[in-house]
Amino acid sequence: MLVTYVVFLEKIIVALGYRFTKKIIMKLFNDLRLKFEKPDWARDPELGLIDTILELHPHLIALLSEDITRGQKPSVFGRKDTPSVEQIVRAAIYKELKGLDYRKLEYHQTDSRICALFVKIDELRPYSFQMYQNYISKITIENLQKLMVELNKIAIEAGIEDLQSIRQDSTVVETNIHHPTNNALLWDCIKEAYRLLGHLKEEVEGISYRDYTVQAKKTYFKINNTKGDKRKDLFLNQLTLFIKTINQVSNVIKKSHAQALKQ
Numbered sequence: 001m002l003v004t005y006v007v008f009l010e011k012i013i014v015a016l017g018y019r020f021t022k023k024i025i026m027k028l029f030n031d032l033r034l035k036f037e038k039p040d041w042a043r044d045p046e047l048g049l050i051d052t053i054l055e056l057h058p059h060l061i062a063l064l065s066e067d068i069t070r071g072q073k074p075s076v077f078g079r080k081d082t083p084s085v086e087q088i089v090r091a092a093i094y095k096e097l098k099g100l101d102y103r104k105l106e107y108h109q110t111d112s113r114i115c116a117l118f119v120k121i122d123e124l125r126p127y128s129f130q131m132y133q134n135y136i137s138k139i140t141i142e143n144l145q146k147l148m149v150e151l152n153k154i155a156i157e158a159g160i161e162d163l164q165s166i167r168q169d170s171t172v173v174e175t176n177i178h179h180p181t182n183n184a185l186l187w188d189c190i191k192e193a194y195r196l197l198g199h200l201k202e203e204v205e206g207i208s209y210r211d212y213t214v215q216a217k218k219t220y221f222k223i224n225n226t227k228g229d230k231r232k233d234l235f236l237n238q239l240t241l242f243i244k245t246i247n248q249v250s251n252v253i254k255k256s257h258a259q260a261l262k263q
Helices: 002-015 022-036 045-056 085-098 102-111 113-119 129-136 141-157 182-203 213-225 229-262
Strands: none
Touching (some): 085 113, 102 129, 182 213, 213 229
């Protein structure tokens, strides 16, 4: 359609007595192309929001730059046949949001106008799925965690996130588990809660809490080896430890939120 506009303009100006050169035609073509290729983020507001964040906070791209460029020698000569760090990061984000594999990502960059604009690629020179896989697979978990921390800080500052609720995703994987008794489920919750608190303590300074793991573990084994009415009393004790654990987790999250706001 853009070519039709250019040809139409060329005929008008030639009719007026001007001589068109190829250079002028291509300039008009590029100007029209920029005008007509403005993304309609209303069709995909989630991508539009991420695009705005990346444009306003270029340091987010820099967090993954070391991983993506690892093993490469920078050069200002030759053809630019490899995508930039920003394009790789954007492609990785698009791939995960849309749930694509690398082959489908290669197809989307030519089939989807939103994809091409978000990833900032030239539709006439798209990249292969091998190229994307080679660079995206270099991104480490550690730097992804840093990126997520920065994104959360931005969300808190913008008032998008208040840390009052947690959104998470899960994947069902078939595996052998123990029989899900009430006692076992309570113990699993307590054990997992303190495991996560331990990881949080390593990343955030000044966090302190009371650990009920040892006491809960002893009660867990006592319940399994006890019969009769005494078992009920032990289970009530375990419920009390479970409630105390929940309170510990809640207090730590509130303290972490307060420290994050101060920083």
